[in-house]
Amino acid sequence: xxxxxxxxxxxxxxxxxxxxxxAGPALALVCECATAKFPESVDVAVRLGVDPRKSxxxxxxxxxxxxxxxxxxxxxxxxxxxxxxxxxxxxxxxxGFEDLAERIKAGEMNFDVVIATPDAMRIVGQLGQILGPxxxxxxxxVGTVTPDVAGAVRxxxxxxVRYRTDKNGIVHCIIGKVTFTPAALQENLExxxxxxxxxxxxxxxxxxxxxxxxxSTMGPGVSIDRxxxxxxxxx
Numbered sequence: 312x313x314x315x316x317x318x319x320x321x322x323x324x325x326x327x328x329x330x331x332x333x334a335g336p337a338l339a340l341v342c343e344c345a346t347a348k349f350p351e352s353v354d355v356a357v358r359l360g361v362d363p364r365k366s367x368x369x370x371x372x373x374x375x376x377x378x379x380x381x382x383x384x385x386x387x388x389x390x391x392x393x394x395x396x397x398x399x400x401x402x403x404x405x406x407g408f409e410d411l412a413e414r415i416k417a418g419e420m421n422f423d424v425v426i427a428t429p430d431a432m433r434i435v436g437q438l439g440q441i442l443g444p445x446x447x448x449x450x451x452x453v454g455t456v457t458p459d460v461a462g463a464v465r466x467x468x469x470x471x472v473r474y475r476t477d478k479n480g481i482v483h484c485i486i487g488k489v490t491f492t493p494a495a496l497q498e499n500l501e502x503x504x505x506x507x508x509x510x511x512x513x514x515x516x517x518x519x520x521x522x523x524x525x526x527s528t529m530g531p532g533v534s535i536d537r538x539x540x541x542x543x544x545x546x
Contacts, residue, residue, distance in 0.1 A: 331536040334500065337525055338493040338533075345489040345527035350381070352528050353489055353496055357482045357507060358521040367514050370482065371475040373453035374506040376499040379470025381488035386467050387411065387422040389431035389449075390460050398426070401464035409434055415441060422447075424467045426455045446473075472503070480521075482507065489527050500525070501540050 325344055332340065338353070345351040361368040387405040388398040389412070398406045405411060405422055412434050425442060427435045427449040435442070435449055442448045449455040453473045457463050474484045486499040504520070511519050523535040 326531045326533055328532075328534075331534050333539040334497050334535050335493050335539070337535045338496045338500075340533050341525050341527050341530060342489045342493065344530035347527075347529045351489045351530065352381070352485050353487045353491070354526055354528070355484055355486050355500060355503065356524045356532070357484075357504070359476060359480050359482065359507070359515075360518045360521050361476060361480045361512060361515045363476050363478055363480045365514070368512045369476060370507065370510050370512065371450075371452050372506055372510050373466075373471050373473045374503050375466050376470040376472060376486065377502055378487060378491060378495040378499050380472060380485050381491065382485075384424055384467050385422040386424045386426060386464050387415075388460050388464060389425070389427035389435050391431075394428050394458070394460050397461040398464055401461040402468050403460075403464045412438060420445075424455065425449050426457070426460050426463045426467070428458055428460055429456060432456060486525070497540070501542060504537075504540060505542060
């Protein structure tokens with residue numbers, strides 16, 4: 312086990328690891344514990360009552376956070392004709408078809424999201440070994456394979472986050488920056504939780520939301536009492 316630094320010990324001392332905190336105070340505490348020399352991200356880990364070994368219990372989706380993520384997002388779009396023009400007008404940085412595929416094969420990777428029209432997937436499919444390991448492969452389940460590429464570009468620019476359960480049944484997701492207010496972070500978290508509720512697999516039994524932990528990039532985890540969230544997120 313690595314020895315804790317004085318900073319880590321001081322931060323850990325502010326958080327009771329066995330306590331459940333109300334959402335607002337928890338997020339305020341996360342921001343208070345963020346002392347790095349850069350604007351840390353605020354992340355959430357939601358442990359779900361699913362069996363990730365079963366394909367019908369894999370939870371995968373996308374949520375447009377009402378306050379965004381605080382990150383500038385560069386978007387690449389595979390489309391042609393009017394769809395390509397619409398993607399460019401919506402703000403996509405890279406738009407193309409076979410030519411864009413060749414640029415990516417040559418090593419151009421200065422983008423964060425890849426969107427494609429359905430007919431472009433025959434081209435994008437050739438890039439699976441490049442895009443797949445980076446989590447960039449377009450997928451209709453998260454809205455990145457769509458005829459409405461302009462809408463998908465706008466969603467990405469507005470702070471859409473994509474997620475899926477890991478091998479332990481946990482969803483990891485960014486919900487903003489420590490420069491956000493706790494209220495804005497809570498609204499982002501509630502939007503994510505409401506969508507996760509909608510994605511509950513029909514075969515999942517028992518408690519669906521097992522645990523919610525928020526933290527900054529370099530800070531300790533703080534557990535949230537789900538009952539202190541609003542609306543569908545608290546159900």
